[in-house]
Amino acid sequence: MPDQYVERVIDLTDPNANRIHNLALEEARARVASGTPESVLGIDGSFALVARDGRRVRLARSLDRPMRYFLAKQAAGPALVVSDRIDAIHACLAREGLAGQFHPSYTRMVPAHYVVEIELVGCPDPSPTYARYFTPALDTLPVDPAAIGSLYVGALAREIAKWLSAAPEREPVGVAFSGGVDSGAVFLVAYHLMRRLKLDLGRLKAFTLAAGAGEDLGQARAFLERLGLGMFLEPIEVEPDSLEPLEAVRVVEDYKPLDVQSATMALALCRGIRRRYPDWRLLLDGDGGDENLKDYPIEENPELTIRSVVNNPLLYQEGWGVGRMKHSLTYSGGQSRSYSRTYAPLRLLGFDGFSPFTRPAVIEVAEAIPFSAMAGGDTAKLYAIKGDVVARGVQALTGYAMPVFPKRRFQHGVLPAGEATRHLPLGEAAYRSHFLSRYA
Numbered sequence: 001m002p003d004q005y006v007e008r009v010i011d012l013t014d015p016n017a018n019r020i021h022n023l024a025l026e027e028a029r030a031r032v033a034s035g036t037p038e039s040v041l042g043i044d045g046s047f048a049l050v051a052r053d054g055r056r057v058r059l060a061r062s063l064d065r066p067m068r069y070f071l072a073k074q075a076a077g078p079a080l081v082v083s084d085r086i087d088a089i090h091a092c093l094a095r096e097g098l099a100g101q102f103h104p105s106y107t108r109m110v111p112a113h114y115v116v117e118i119e120l121v122g123c124p125d126p127s128p129t130y131a132r133y134f135t136p137a138l139d140t141l142p143v144d145p146a147a148i149g150s151l152y153v154g155a156l157a158r159e160i161a162k163w164l165s166a167a168p169e170r171e172p173v174g175v176a177f178s179g180g181v182d183s184g185a186v187f188l189v190a191y192h193l194m195r196r197l198k199l200d201l202g203r204l205k206a207f208t209l210a211a212g213a214g215e216d217l218g219q220a221r222a223f224l225e226r227l228g229l230g231m232f233l234e235p236i237e238v239e240p241d242s243l244e245p246l247e248a249v250r251v252v253e254d255y256k257p258l259d260v261q262s263a264t265m266a267l268a269l270c271r272g273i274r275r276r277y278p279d280w281r282l283l284l285d286g287d288g289g290d291e292n293l294k295d296y297p298i299e300e301n302p303e304l305t306i307r308s309v310v311n312n313p314l315l316y317q318e319g320w321g322v323g324r325m326k327h328s329l330t331y332s333g334g335q336s337r338s339y340s341r342t343y344a345p346l347r348l349l350g351f352d353g354f355s356p357f358t359r360p361a362v363i364e365v366a367e368a369i370p371f372s373a374m375a376g377g378d379t380a381k382l383y384a385i386k387g388d389v390v391a392r393g394v395q396a397l398t399g400y401a402m403p404v405f406p407k408r409r410f411q412h413g414v415l416p417a418g419e420a421t422r423h424l425p426l427g428e429a430a431y432r433s434h435f436l437s438r439y440a
Contacts, residue, residue, distance in 0.1 A: 007076045009057055010092060011050045012083035013067065017347075019354070020045035021162050032060045032115065037133035040115055041360070044162075048110075050082050059116045060133065063288070063317060064358040066340050067110040071118070072098045078120050084347075086253045090439065104253075104439055108329050111322050112336040113314070113360075130322045134360050136367040138313055143373050145385075146392045152365045153393025157189050159356035160284070164193055167282055170203070175284045176269060177206035177233075178216040178413055179223035181295075182286025182357065184402055185390050190284060191229065192398040206232045207283075209269040209414050211240040211423070216413030223403050236272035240415060240423050243268055246434050251348055252340040254331065255431035259341040261411040261424045266345035268414075274349050281352050287342045288357030291316035291335045292366035293386035295407060298379055306379050310371040317363065383407070 020028050022044040031039040033051035040060050043049075048065040051058050057080055061067040069082045070089045079096070081089050086104050093099045110116050113134040119126055141148055167173065173194075175187045187206050194201055206224065210217040217235055224230045248263040249255060273280055290296055294316060298304045309315060319333015320326040331337045339358070346353035356362055369389070375382035387404035394402040412420055 007074050008079045009050065009052050010079060010081045012081065012088050012092060013048050013050060014084075017065070017084075018045070018047045018049070019163075019166065020047055021166065032058050035115055035117060035131065037115060037131050040133040046354070046358075048084060055120050057118045057120065059110045059118070060114070061110050061112060062358065063112040063336060063363075064339055064343060064355060066343055068107045069110065069118075070102070070107045071120075072096070072101050074098070080118065080120065084343075087438070102439070104436065105330050109332040109337065111327075111332040112318065114322060132322075134363075136313070136360070136364040138367055139370045139372070140368040141365075141370060143370055145374075145388050146396070148365075148369055149389040149391070149393030150396045151393075152362065152369075152389060153185065153189065153397050155359075155362045155365050156185065156356050156393075157193060157397055159359045159362060160186070160189050161193050161197075163284075163354050163356070164190070164197065164199065170200070171282055172203045172205065172277075172280060173282045173284065174273065174280060175204070175206050176266075176286070177208050177220055178408075178410065179208070179220035179403070179405060180286070180407065180413075181387050181390050181402075181404060182289030184223055184286075185289070185394050186284050186286045186356065187232075188227075188394050188398050188400050188402060191232070192400075204232055205234045207269060207273055208233060208235050209265055209272065210235055210237045211243060211265075211268065211414050212416045212419065214414045214416055215408065216410075219405050219413070223405070226403055227400050236269055236276075238268050238272055240419065243423050245424050245426060245431070248345075249431050249434050250438065252344045253435065254337070254340060255428055255435050256338065257424075257426075257428055257431065258409070258411075259338045260431050261420070262409070263341040263345055264424065265410050265414050266342060267349075270345050270349040270351060273351075281350065283346060283351045283353045285342060285353060285355050286357060287339065287355040288317075288335060288363075289386070289390075290407075292357055292363055293369070293389065294371060295383055295386045297383075306375065306377060306382060310375065310382070313367060314363070 028043045029049050029051045032049045033053050035058050046062050046064050048061040048067040066084050072079045081092050083089050086107050090102050093102050115131045117129045177183045208217050208220040224233050243264050245264045248260050252263045317335045391402045391404050
C-alpha cells in the first residue's frame, strides 16, 4: 500500500494557467509522473505540473511559471503543499493548523528545466533528486550574424504564432513595449504574423509606461514612427510618486533590488492598462531576451567575468545551477528565480502573459551562438551581439529595418534620468526585512 507513506499532496497550482499546445493536461501530467526527462521535454508550452506515483511525487515547470513546495509533518505522515506562491502555502498551512512549522526559507523552489522527485517516506525525509530535461548544445552555430538572426527570430516567430493561434479570435493583444531590442522584436514579429494570418490588426496595441519624462516613451514613439506604425502606441502615464516598491516585494515575494524595481514598473503598467481596459487579458513581453543573448553589464557583478558568462551554459537563465555551492533551494537562480518580476504582477491583475524568449526552442538557438568567438573577450562586442543578431533576423522575417537603441533597464527608462534612486531608494536589506515581516 504505497499511499501509507504520505498523508496528502495539496496541489494549489492553477490548472487553467497551463498553456500546453500539443498535449491534454492529463497526458502532460503523466509525462511528469514518468520522471523521464525526454518525455517532459516534449511538453510544448507553459506549465507547472505536479504528479504523484505512490510515495513519489514529481514536479516540473517551464521557465516562465514559478513553482514552490513545502513539506509539513503530521502524525499520519508528511503533507506536501505545492503552489506558485509562498503566501498561498502559508495560508494553506494556517487552515490546516500547521502554520507553526512555516518559515519562508523552508519553502523550496522547483528549478526550471528539471524534474524534481520527492520521496515521502517519513522523518527525516531524503533530499529531493533533480533530473535535467533541457540540455541545449553550445556553440554549434557558425560566426554568421545574419544566419544566427534568421534562426533566432524564426524560432521566436514560431512561438508567437502558436500563442496567437491559441488566443480567442477577437480578443485584443497588448505588448509591453519600450522600443528596446526585445520588446521591439516581439511587437514587430507579432504584427507581421497577425498580418500574415489575416488577423484584425485593430486588436494590437503597444503599451509604454511613463512615470514623468522617462526616456522609454520617446524611444517607443521614435521606434514605431520610424516604421510607419505609430498608430499602435498607447502610453500608460502614471505619477512617479505612485510607484510602490514595497508592494512589489509583497507581490513577487522576493527582495533582489533590480527585480523589485522591475516588478514595481510591471505593477504600474498593469494597473494602468487595467484602469483603462477592465477586460484586457492578453499581454506579450520581451522578458528573457537579455538572458538569452547575455546582454547584462558584467562590470556590475564582481563575481562574473566575460569568460564565466560565455562558458557557463544557461548561466543567466538558471544561475550557477543545481548542485553548485551558490544554488539556493529557496529561490533557485537566474531567470528561473527572477521571472516572478513579470509573472506575479500580471497574474495579480488578471493578465495572461507570455514571453516567447522563455521557450526552450528559442533558448536552444541562443545557447548555440558562438559568443566567445564573436566577442573575442571584449565585453563591448558581447553586448553588441544582441542588437545586431536580432535586427538582422527581424528584417529577414518581416522586411522592417528595426531601430536599435542603447540598452536601458525597464525602471531606468520609465522614470526621468537620474530619478530611479529617489523613487526606488531602498536596498536589499530593507526589501528582505519587509518581506520577512509578513511572517514575523
